[in-house]
Amino acid sequence: MRADQIAHRLSTPLTSPAYPPVVPRFTDREYLNIVYRTDADALRAVVPEPLEIDEPLVRFEVMRMGDVTGYGPYTECGQAIPVRLGDQHGEYLHAMYLDNFPATASGREISAYPKTVGAPRLYVDHGVLVGTLDYGTLRVATATMGYKHHEFDLAEARAQISVPTFMLKIVPGYDGTPRVAELVRTEITDVVVKQAWTGPARLQLFEHALAPLADLPVREVVSASHILTDLTLAPVTPVHDYLEEAR
Template identity: 65%
Template sequence: MKLHEVRKQISTPLGAPAFPVGPYYFHNREYLNILYRTDMEALRRVVPEPLEIDEPLVKFEIMNMGDVTGLGTYIEAGQLIPVSFNGEKGEYQHAMYLNSHPAIAAGRELSAYPKKLGSPQLYIDSDTLVGTLDYGSLRVAVATMGYKHQALDPEQARQEICQPTFMLKIVPKYDGTQKVCRLVRTQIKNVTIHGAWTAPARLQLFAHALAPLSDLPVLEVVSASHIVTDLELSMPDVVYDYLAEH
């Protein structure tokens, strides 16, 4: 392979890259979102400055990606924390667990999504929408919500999906020190809402050393939503460089 050909590659191995070039379009992406109240001190231990915490809230989400160009089908779960940065309200992407290596590699290498391997599920059990997350052979989360009890305003659903998202991009040098350490911002803008609902919901989190979702304990469920969309992901912008002099 010639030098100019190597320079065009975006991932290894060269003969069969871990993921294809985007953009990535999501068709009928299905969300189960549960917003809950947690312990403020627990949040302060995991949210990096200069992000600011306004309220002790966390959003647990499970997303069923049934049709993604270039990536196929997979399911993802994680936690987002409502924050603000320079007066702009958004969400800090704290942790993500999913069952697709191409999606993990693309999310970590092309962007800054904090993705790890896990086994989420999203399905209907009688009259209940159920989301679960296993890490290895152990269950670490169970979310339940009434199935399509009340319609949710599509504009409210759009605002929920399209909030600015902040993430940490960390790339180490070969000696283990940081080569890149940046706070980045992304925002979904191109969204079509196919349906949105709300209903009573509950969430259980179970302790695990390597999937510590329960470190942000559930004190009270505030709201829940079930949303089906088409959308396209946007590339992130750097908003803060931790290695630069400030």
């Protein structure tokens, strides 16, 4: 293989890429969102500067991807933290757990999504929308919400899931020091909200050494939503270079 051909490859392994060269379109992406209040000190310990926190809130999410170009259906779960960068409000993606390896690899390599292995589920059980996350054989999170109790404003639902998203992109060098250390920003585009609902909700997080969602403990459930949408993910843009700051 010629050197100029290698220079245009985007993923490894070279001859059997871990993920497809597509910009994925999500059709029938279903969200269970539970916003809860947590400990301010716990948030400050994990949210990177220069992001700032106004209120000690976390959005726990379980997302069932009905159909994704290049990847097929899969399920994802994680925590997003409302933050501010200057006068811009958004969310910092703290943790994400997936049951699809290509989506995990592409999210980490192409963008900066903090994705790792997990076994999330989203389903309905006796009139209750249930979202769970298992890590290996152990339960890490259980979320429940009354199934479609009250309609939720579609514009408000769209605003909830389309806020700017901030993430950390860290790539180690071969000597063990960071080669890339950036705060990046992205947001979803081409959003079509098909349904949105709200209702009573509860959330339990369980202690786990390698899936430490419970390090941001649940003190009070603030709100919940159940949203069905189509959307596309936009590329990331660097907004802060930690290595440049350190020089």
